[in-house]
Amino acid sequence: MDTQVAILGGGNLGTALAKGLARTEEASSKYDVTITRRNADLIRYLEDDGITVTTDNTAAVEEADLVILSVQPTQIEDLVNDIKPVLDPQQHILISTMAGVTDEDITELTGSGFPIFRVMPNTAAAINQAMTCVGKTPHKEAEEKVIELFESLGKTLLINTDLMEAATVLGACGIAFFLRYIRAASQGGIEVGFHAKEAQLIASQTALGAAALLLDSDNHPEHEIDKVTTPKGCTIAGLNEMEHNGLSSALIKGIKVSYEMIEKIR
Ligand SMILES: NC(=O)C1=CN([C@@H]2O[C@H](COP(=O)(O)OP(=O)(O)OC[C@H]3O[C@@H](n4cnc5c(N)ncnc54)[C@H](O)[C@@H]3O)[C@@H](O)[C@H]2O)C=CC1
Numbered sequence: 111m112d113t114q115v116a117i118l119g120g121g122n123l124g125t126a127l128a129k130g131l132a133r134t135e136e137a138s139s140k141y142d143v144t145i146t147r148r149n150a151d152l153i154r155y156l157e158d159d160g161i162t163v164t165t166d167n168t169a170a171v172e173e174a175d176l177v178i179l180s181v182q183p184t185q186i187e188d189l190v191n192d193i194k195p196v197l198d199p200q201q202h203i204l205i206s207t208m209a210g211v212t213d214e215d216i217t218e219l220t221g222s223g224f225p226i227f228r229v230m231p232n233t234a235a236a237i238n239q240a241m242t243c244v245g246k247t248p249h250k251e252a253e254e255k256v257i258e259l260f261e262s263l264g265k266t267l268l269i270n271t272d273l274m275e276a277a278t279v280l281g282a283c284g285i286a287f288f289l290r291y292i293r294a295a296s297q298g299g300i301e302v303g304f305h306a307k308e309a310q311l312i313a314s315q316t317a318l319g320a321a322a323l324l325l326d327s328d329n330h331p332e333h334e335i336d337k338v339t340t341p342k343g344c345t346i347a348g349l350n351e352m353e354h355n356g357l358s359s360a361l362i363k364g365i366k367v368s369y370e371m372i373e374k375i376r
Pocket residue numbers: 118119120121122123124146147148149167180181182183185188189192207208209230231232233282283
């Protein structure tokens with residue numbers, strides 16, 4: 111029988127997870143997905159992909175093996191109060207995507223005995239290109255199921271839970287950080303002669319190529335950069351100008367401020 115997945119909170123991330131699970135034959139043949147949202151009509155379109163859409167959290171949980179909690183941190187208390195009567199430690203593996211919410215926070219609301227996993231995916235799950243960090247737990251059998259689910263949505267990395275906040279910033283917020291780079295590169299591309307759509311295509315495919323070079327080889331970025339920077343050429347001139355203006359420093363500082371912010375989310 112298919113594994114039953116309930117995604118509670120069909121917002122930006124929840125819908126990305128649902129779309130990814132419906133998008134490939136491999137995932138859709140393994141997982142039966144139900145997604146909930148208070149205003150379910152806003153995500154009714156997911157039914158076209160074979161996903162069950164409902165406002166009824168308890169009905170979704172009653173059927174589920176894997177329960178993904180994907181509401182905002184401030185909304186978790188109401189959600190757990192809603193589903194608590196049907197939560198069963200023998201049946202349910204709880205998976206939280208919530209930034210800054212610890213497993214202790216969740217246990218306080220659910221009561222003890224549940225395998226609770228903290229995961230940090232990103233919105234590229236919608237196209238099965240997510241990076242998902244999964245926090246280690248002692249529940250090894252359940253862990254395999256959680257990793258299998260997120261492997262069907264992209265790549266996974268098992269990490270110590272004290273790194274979940276760092277994973278949030280680098281992997282989840284990272285989507286926005288890289289997209290802002292692509293937007294800026296496109297704007298530069300327009301200044302030097304391209305139409306907006308052409309500039310975006312060139313910048314996006316170049317970003318994808320740069321990332322793929324690293325994923326394919328495991329090389330350090332600077333090793334690949336050295337291959338592009340012709341002596342006295344235009345690459346090193348542009349790169350050094352970017353660094354004089356604080357490119358690397360701005361990124362590092364932004365990541366640190368983002369990290370410090372997680373403490374304050376809840
Ligand atoms: N957006 C992102 O890229 C990522 C978000 N996260 C985390 O995932 C969680 C969700 O984030 P987003 O999807 O961006 O937020 P969102 O605000 O877009 O989605 C939350 C959804 O949950 C629904 N909701 C709230 N209470 C509910 C309830 N009791 N029953 C059913 N639905 C309910 C809301 O109506 C909303 O549609 C957050 O905790 C966030 O920290 C983690 C990684 C990436």
